[in-house]
Amino acid sequence: MTSIDAPLTPESPEAPEAAARAFEAAAAFEDPALPTPPAELHGPVLAWFDRHARDLPWRRPEAGAWGVMVSEFMLQQTPVVRVLPVYEQWLARWPRPADLAADAPGEAVRAWGRLGYPRRALRLHAAAVAIKERHGGEVPSDHGQLLSLPGIGEYTAAAVASFAYGQRHAVLDTNVRRVFARAATGVQYPPNATTAAERRLARALLPADETTASRWAAASMELGALVCTAKNEDCGRCPISGQCAWRLSGKPAHDGPPRRGQTYAGTDRQVRGRLLAVLRESKDPVAQAVLDTVWDEPVQRARALDGLVADGLVEPLDDGYYRLPVA
Template sequence: MALIYYAESIKAQADAPTVPDAARPEVAPESVPEAAALAALHNALATWFAVNARDLPWRAAECTPWGVLVSEIMLQQTPVVRVLPVWEEWLRRWPEPSALAREPAGEAVRAWGRLGYPRRALRLHAAAVAIGADHGGEVPGTYPELLQLPGVGSYTAAAVAAFAFGRRETVVDTNIRRVHARLFSGAALPSPALTAAEMRLAANALPDGAGPSVRWNASVMELGALVCTARSPKCGQCPVSGSCAWLAAGEPPPTYTPKGQSWHGTDRQVRGAVMAVLRVAESPVARELFQRAPADLGFEPAGIGIPLAALHRLDSAPEQLERALSGLLSDGLAELHPAGFRLPA
């Protein structure tokens, strides 16, 4: 069963590969405090979390490991407010991996809706199939086993092992990295990419014992999501502000400017618009419907008029549309039927 200590965050770099320390000189993590001071931090954050943690369904004691795994995949690069309704509908429809594995992969993509990065839906479907084939339909409970599932990287494997099975694992997501950078290293932000030094710091900060380690992972993650935010940290509300190296250093500014991801006018926007059409289509969509507005073709397509009109309003160049269609095919998010494009069967 899942533990109520679980916490959510936007995992923008959750499963990114670790890079050598020398390649990322922006942050040089320091050692964690001595044992007594570190224990005080553990206790302070556990107390704060018990009072302030958000009530989210994947934290509930009755949530299954499958529910935790689904939440972890959905929460990657996606805020909780968007994930909640999709997660709830997903678990109503597919309460266990075998239920999803029996469906075509395209149904997972369809149900993914507008969460973005829909390849995650394909990976969840593949993971459900693997869970049935290799683990008797039950989500495996150890880090090495979880890491072997399709679409599960090092962060997700550690998080599910910790939050669904109560294991002592080093969980490091974007929020945890930011809290560690400020609390221990005195830096405004962590390095742009996860470093080996950050992983060592996180491992050294982890309490002994499974229960305390899970509480620590969850509480640090929640602190980063609610209080120690990237742009406007609420230091007056922080339960460990008196031990924060960043505050003690006078709140030095970041050594780099985080780059946001562009959207308007990009291939990603066009891909998303094409996917919106395919999600509602009940039959294959002819290529010419993507290329030319229905009015120019002399008929109104049933069921897909609204998302198709939104696609054409983008007024994307023909070569950009072709890149989007080709990319969706190569990623397995669409397939080419004699009658046109459709979600994978």
């Protein structure tokens, strides 16, 4: 959902050592021995996708490569339902990379609203500037050139190349990794961080044909988002339940550390969010005294504000005022 990808990938569960061992065993070679031939997975998943894929704006032809890139930045750690309104407003305001590049980075942060992880907005702005300066304002189709853009990691580069340009790349987000963990390796959850073994497995499962490979990337991602979910998986609706190694082995339970959701209340993230909300809502610089009212604990509040400044999300002025960055 990954530069930006590493710290900002969608949440993934803590994984047991057994899961990592299973991935290494199933994908020890570039062409691992799989319990089910890949073609027996491709057909059912692609047919299911044709019937059940959501009509999302970044999947429409008119979205173009820029629309796909914007969606990939926004969807990292953020549900589709929250992304949709911000995405549409963003593309209406900045329909091309050059439009965003011409605006101040603080305006990107302002428009990001409450999507969370606002450094993504700065990185998307930096990518737009690079696209304008290096690529004539067009999102490059070359995977290597995509990787060279600010804020673009392996996941995002592969996703844009695949979804926007129909290229053959293994696109590994949390949803895809979970589908592959269950269907191919028989474990409930993938390792915490993407492993080399997972990448080998993903390449082994990738259809040879470019067009089919691009559809497979989208289809396996959608299957993980809608059916093979982290909780309450719906095996009755799954097109490959009959081939799923995890289901066929009796759905063994996760045997690693307990999976805990991320807390928010009372954290520095919450304080940062409140400070940014005040700054986003003001077109003028905001006084320190105003920011002091958003959180009672002064040490935590100061730490959060210092962190925003260090991250380039907030710009301090000499007179004790703060604003979103203008350059």
